[in-house]
Every structure is written in structure tokens, then in C-alpha cells.
Amino acid sequence: MKINTAEFVISNSDVSKCPKDFLPEYAFIGRSNVGKSSLINMITNQKKLAKTSGRPGKTQLINHFLINNNWFLVDLPGYGYAKVSKKTKSIFQEFITDYFETREQLVCAFVLIDIRHEAQTIDIEFMSYMGESEIPFCIVFTKADKISKVKIDSHVAAYKKKMFANNWAEMPHYFVTSATESTGKEELLSYIDEVNQEVFKNNAQF
Numbered sequence: 001m002k003i004n005t006a007e008f009v010i011s012n013s014d015v016s017k018c019p020k021d022f023l024p025e026y027a028f029i030g031r032s033n034v035g036k037s038s039l040i041n042m043i044t045n046q047k048k049l050a051k052t053s054g055r056p057g058k059t060q061l062i063n064h065f066l067i068n069n070n071w072f073l074v075d076l077p078g079y080g081y082a083k084v085s086k087k088t089k090s091i092f093q094e095f096i097t098d099y100f101e102t103r104e105q106l107v108c109a110f111v112l113i114d115i116r117h118e119a120q121t122i123d124i125e126f127m128s129y130m131g132e133s134e135i136p137f138c139i140v141f142t143k144a145d146k147i148s149k150v151k152i153d154s155h156v157a158a159y160k161k162k163m164f165a166n167n168w169a170e171m172p173h174y175f176v177t178s179a180t181e182s183t184g185k186e187e188l189l190s191y192i193d194e195v196n197q198e199v200f201k202n203n204a205q206f
Contacts, residue, residue, distance in 0.1 A: 001193035006044040011061040015098045019064055024199045025072040025105040030112030032078035035142040038179035050075050100135050107199055108136050115141035115155055119162045139174035145181045
């Protein structure tokens with residue numbers, strides 16, 4: 001898939017105010033400072049579509065971007081660390097949960113994980129929530145350029161082991177990416193394109 005147009009549509013913290021267009025949505029979420037904005041800018045061929053910041057937890061709203069006029073990329077607030085009050089953080093979690101559990105247009109979420117680190121409990125717990133809630137998702141390992149291929153394979157294997165230990169029958173579909181080197185870009189876009197074709201073909205709502 002080639003991305004020809006990518007435009008910001010709306011930011012909000014109320015799922016009921018998200019776009020009414022019945023187009024497939026792909027939500028990107030991960031721990032703060034996982035490289036989400038850089039990844040979004042990389043796959044959309046934009047330098048500043050998603051705001052990048054040296055301060056973790058910068059994304060604090062549900063951000064919709066219309067891609068090629070036929071699907072939405074949704075940039076969600078990070079879970080875990082963010083320099084905000086506990087009250088504000090609980091509000092974040094509430095509208096993230098609302099989005100995942102009520103948004104009919106959502107066809108797949110991409111859970112971003114920093115490949116440099118060994119399996120983190122917070123990521124496993126979040127993916128367990130997604131699985132228990134029957135929300136379709138893929139894993140996107142980020143920052144692959146920062147470590148060796150051997151370490152990448154080792155850390156992916158560690159995630160598989162932890163997920164199997166948490167009663168997963170199989171590892172979710174995953175991608176290894178680097179925003180710096182554009183690694184995984186074509187694979188991600190091809191996956192989205194394939195899912196879009198299936199959605200438009202088999203779902204009368206879209």
C-alpha cells in the first residue's frame with residue numbers, strides 16, 4: 001500500500017465524538033516513550049503528522065488521522081508512565097477502555113513494545129486485557145535499530161514464553177520495526193491493506 005494522503009481530523013477524550021464515518025480504524029497504543037509518534041510519521045511518510053516529544057506521556061487525547069480517504073489511523077495515549085496527576089491518568093484509562101470496548105469501526109489495534117527491553121509485566125497485562133476483551137491486535141516491536149538481531153530474537157522469544165505462561169495459545173501476529181531505518185514499514189502497510197480488503201469485501205457496514 002502506498003500512502004498518498006494523511007490528514008489530521010480530530011482530537012478528543014470522548015469516544016462518542018469520534019468521527020461518524022464508517023471506515024476501518026487501526027489504533028496505535030503503547031507505553032509512553034515507546035516511539036509511537038515516530039512510527040506513525042514513518043509509515044505515513046510525514047515528518048510531523050504525529051507530534052514527537054522528549055517528554056513521555058505527551059499524547060493525551062484520541063487522535064484521528066484520515067489515510068488515503070478510506071481508513072483511519074488512531075493515535076491513543078500511552079499506558080503506564082506519564083507526568084500527569086493520578087486523576088488525569090485514570091481519565092486517560094477510562095476513555096481508552098471506552099474506545100476499545102465500544103468503537104465499532106476498530107478492526108485492529110497495534111500494541112507497540114520497545115524491543116530493547118526484556119518482557120515487561122505492564123505490556124503483558126495490557127495484552128491480556130485486549131485478549132480477554134476479544135479486541136483484535138498485533139504487536140509492533142519498535143526501535144529495532146538500537147540492538148542486535150540476536151537480542152531482538154531473544155526478546156521476542158521471551159515475550160512468547162511469557163504469553164504462553166499467561167495462557168495464550170499462540171503469539172499474536174507481530175512486526176519488528178525501526179522508525180529510523182523504516183524497518184517493517186512495508187510489512188505493516190501490507191497487513192493493513194490486506195485487512196482493509198477483507199473488511200470492505202465481507203462487512204456490509206463498511
